Amino acid sequence: MNPKLNSIEAEYLDIMHRNGWPLIYQRVGRECQKLPYTCVEAKRPHNKALNRYRDVNPYDHSRIVLQRSENDYINANLVRMESADRQYILTQGPLAFTVGHFWLMVWEQNSRAVLMLNKVIEKNEIKCHWYWPHGNGEQHKMLLTDVNLSVEQISEEECPNYSIRVLKLCDLESSESREVIQFHYTTWPDFGVPSSPHAFLEYLKKIRDAGALENDVGPAVVHCSAGIGRSGTFCLVDSTMVMIQKADVKSINIEHIMLEMRKYRMGLIQTPDQLRFSYEAIIERAKREDPNYVPSNMVESVYSPVTDVEDDCPPPPPPRGESLCRPPARPLPAIPSSMSLGELHLSAPVESSSSDECPPTPPELELPPFSSADEDEEQSAVQPESSGAKTETLRRRRIRELSERVSLMKRRARDAERWHNLKRSLYKPLTITFGFILAGIVIYSYVKH
Numbered sequence: 072m073n074p075k076l077n078s079i080e081a082e083y084l085d086i087m088h089r090n091g092w093p094l095i096y097q098r099v100g101r102e103c104q105k106l107p108y109t110c111v112e113a114k115r116p117h118n119k120a121l122n123r124y125r126d127v128n129p130y131d132h133s134r135i136v137l138q139r140s141e142n143d144y145i146n147a148n149l150v151r152m153e154s155a156d157r158q159y160i161l162t163q164g165p166l167a168f169t170v171g172h173f174w175l176m177v178w179e180q181n182s183r184a185v186l187m188l189n190k191v192i193e194k195n196e197i198k199c200h201w202y203w204p205h206g207n208g209e210q211h212k213m214l215l216t217d218v219n220l221s222v223e224q225i226s227e228e229e230c231p232n233y234s235i236r237v238l239k240l241c242d243l244e245s246s247e248s249r250e251v252i253q254f255h256y257t258t259w260p261d262f263g264v265p266s267s268p269h270a271f272l273e274y275l276k277k278i279r280d281a282g283a284l285e286n287d288v289g290p291a292v293v294h295c296s297a298g299i300g301r302s303g304t305f306c307l308v309d310s311t312m313v314m315i316q317k318a319d320v321k322s323i324n325i326e327h328i329m330l331e332m333r334k335y336r337m338g339l340i341q342t343p344d345q346l347r348f349s350y351e352a353i354i355e356r357a358k359r360e361d362p363n364y365v366p367s368n369m370v371e372s373v374y375s376p377v378t379d380v381e382d383d384c385p386p387p388p389p390p391r392g393e394s395l396c397r398p399p400a401r402p403l404p405a406i407p408s409s410m411s412l413g414e415l416h417l418s419a420p421v422e423s424s425s426s427d428e429c430p431p432t433p434p435e436l437e438l439p440p441f442s443s444a445d446e447d448e449e450q451s452a453v454q455p456e457s458s459g460a461k462t463e464t465l466r467r468r469r470i471r472e473l474s475e476r477v478s479l480m481k482r483r484a485r486d487a488e489r490w491h492n493l494k495r496s497l498y499k500p501l502t503i504t505f506g507f508i509l510a511g512i513v514i515y516s517y518v519k520h
Contacts, residue, residue: 075315075323076357082325083350090470092343095326103333108132110337118144121172123163127297133335135160137172138179140218145172146298148336149290150306152328154320155313158290159306161336163298164189164199171218173202173292177251178220178240181289186278187255188294188301194261198296203238203253219243225250232258232270235277254278259301262341264348268355275309275356284309303339306332308352315357325350 086092112118113128121144122128128146129135135147146169147162160180164187165173177185191199204211204224213222221241228235234255241248256274258265265271278284283291295301311328314320329346332339340346 073315073357075320076354079315079323079325079350079357080354083354086347086350092347096340096343096346099326099329099333102330103337106334108334108337112144113146115144117142121166121169122146123166124297127163127299127338129336135162135176135180137175140172140175145169145176147176147292150332150335150339152306152310152332154328154331155310155317156286157284157306157310157313158286160290160292161298161302161306161339162292162294164294164296165202167200170200170202170213171215171220174215174220174222174240175218177292178242180292182292183249183251183288184278184281184283184291185251185253186283186291186293186302186305187253188259188305189261189296190257193296198261199294203236230277232256233274233277252281252283254281254283259295261296262300264304264344268348268352271308271352272356272359275305297338297341299336299338300341300345303329303332303336303341304345304349307340307349308356311349311353312356315353316360325353 086095108130109132110128111131112134113122119125121142123146129148133148133150135145135149137143137145145162147160150159150161152158160176160182162173162176176182187199189198191197191201204213204222207224207226209223211224215221219242221243223239223241225237225239227237234253234257236253236255238251238253239248240251254274254277256271258270278291282288293302293305307325307329310332311323311325314323314328329340340349
C-alpha cells in the first residue's frame with residue numbers, strides 16, 4: 072500500500088481515538104488569524120451588496136478581477152495548489168443581480184466546468200439564484216445584456232446524486248461560443264457532510280473523466296452557497312488525491328494543505344465534520360486505486376444517515392439576495408454507503424472517556440445529527456440494531472457521560488471556591504474581633520488587680 076496513504080490512515084485513526092477533530096479545526100483557525108491578507112475591495116460601499124454573506128469576503132491578493140465590466144468586483148478567489156498542479160475558482164452562489172458577473176467570470180477565465188455543490192433552496196432559505204436556463208433549447212435561452220452573453224442549455228442528464236448539464240455560453244460581441252458543463256451535486260446538506268464518501272467519489276470521478284480539472288482548460292468554478300464549506304472540502308479531497316499519486320511528493324499533511332488553501336480564500340471547510348469527511352474520502356479513494364486492495368463486504372457507512380441534517384445545523388448569516396423562482400421539488404435518492412471505510416471505521420478505537428488531551432465538545436459540533444425518515448423509523452421497529460448504530464449509540468452515551476462528569480467536577484470546584492472565598496472574607500473580621508476580646512480580657516485583668 073502507498074506509504075503516504077498509510078500515514079494519512081494512521082493520523083485519521085489517532086484523531087478518531089482522541090476525538091480531536093474540533094481541536095485540529097480550531098488550531099487551523101488560529102493559524103489563519105495570523106494571515107496578513109486584506110479584503111478592502113469587498114468592503115467598499117458599492118461592493119458590499121454584491122456579497123451574499125457579510126462575513127465571507129474574497130482576499131484582495133487572489134480575487135478574480137472582471138475585465139469587461141464597469142465594476143471589476145466579484146466574490147471569488149483563484150486558489151492555486153502548486154503541489155497538486157491544480158487551480159480552482161471558488162465563489163459564492165450567484166445573487167439575482169450577479170448572474171451576469173458570474174457568467175462573465177466563466178467566460179473570461181476560460182472555465183469549462185461549473186461545480187455546484189448546493190441546492191437552490193435549503194432549509195426553506197434561498198442559498199443560490201437559479202443562474203442557468205430552465206430547459207433545453209433556444210426558447211429557454213438566457214440573455215445577459217449587462218455583460219453581452221447568452222446561456223443556452225443543450226442537454227441534461229439526471230443521475231442518482233447529481234445532475235450534469237451541458238450549456239452553450241455565447242459572447243454576443245464576437246459571436247464566439249463554447250460549451251460549459253455544470254456538475255450539480257444535489258445530496259450534500261448545508262453545513263454537513265454526505266452520509267458516506269461513495270456518492271461523492273462517484274461525482275468526483277465523473278468530473279475528472281470529463282477533463283474539467285486538467286491544465287489545458289481554465290480553472291473549474293466551484294461554488295456552494297458561501298463558497299467556503301462544501302467547496303473547500305471538494306478542493307481539499309481532489310488536491311490531496313493528486314498529491315498522493317505524485318511520486319515527487321514525499322509525504323502528505325492534510326492540515327498543512329488546508330492551511331495552504333486558506334491563504335487564497337478565507338474559511339475553507341466550515342466544520343470539523345467536513346474535515347473528518349475529507350480524510351475519509353481521501354482514504355477510501357486511495358484504497359480503491361490500489362490494485363492489491365480487495366473491497367470489504369461491509370456495508371456500514373462511516374456516518375449515520377443524514378437525511379434531516381439540515382434541520383439541526385446552525386443558521387448561516389442572513390442571505391443578501393433573492394431568487395426569482397423555486398426549483399421543482401423532487402425527492403432525493405438515498406446515498407450508497409461506503410465500501411471500504413467500513414473496516415476502517417470499525418477498527419478505530421472508541422473514544423476514551425478519560426482523555427486529558429481533548430476536553431469534551433458539544434455533540435452538535437462534533438457528531439452528525441441522528442435522524443431518519445418516517446419509513447426508516449418504521450423499519451427500525453422490526454429490524455435489530457446494526458453494529459454501526461450500536462457503536463454510534465455507545466459513542467454518544469460515553470461523550471454524554473463524560474460531559475456530565477466534567478460538569479459535576481466544575482460544580483464541585485465552584486462550590487469549593489465559594490467556600491474558600493467565604494472563609495477568606497470572614498478571616499479578617501473574626502481575627503479583629505478575637506483581638507478585641509483578648510485585649511479586653513487583658514485590660515480587665517490589669518484593672519481588677
